Amino acid sequence: AAVSKLVAIAGRGEREEKAVDVDRVVEGSPRTVSTLDYARDDKIFAGEWSASVGAWRVKYEEWEFCHVLEGVCELVADGGEAVRYSEGDSFIIEPGFSGVWRVIEPMKKRYVVRYD
Secondary structure (H helix, E strand, O other), X not given: XXXXXXXXXXXXXXXXXXXXXXXXXXXXXXXXXXXXXXXXXXXXXXXXXXXXXXXXXXXXXXXXXXXXXXXXXXXXXXOOOEEEEEOOOEEEEOOOOEEEEEEEEEEEEEXXXXXX
C-alpha cells in the first residue's frame, strides 16, 4: 500500500499541560496546553497550543507560523508596539523576536515551528 504524505493537524496528538515558567511571567499565572500532531527530524513540529490569560517573556530562536482559532493575544517586541491577533488571524514569528506574549482572552492556535 502507498504511504500517505498527508497529516491532519487537529489537536489530537500527545498532550502536555503546564504553567509558564515563573521566571518568565510578567502578568497573572498563565497555563498552556500543547498537543503535538507532527514532528520531523527534531526540526519541524506542528500541532495546537492554548493558553490562559496572562503575559510572559519570549525569545525566539525558531521560526513559527501561527493561526489563531479562538481568543485574543498581543505580541510586544522589545522596544516596539503591541500587535494584536484574534480568531482567524495568521502570522509568522521569525528567529530573533524577543518581547512579551500577552493573552488577553483565553486563546488557542495551530502552529508550525521550524528550527534551522
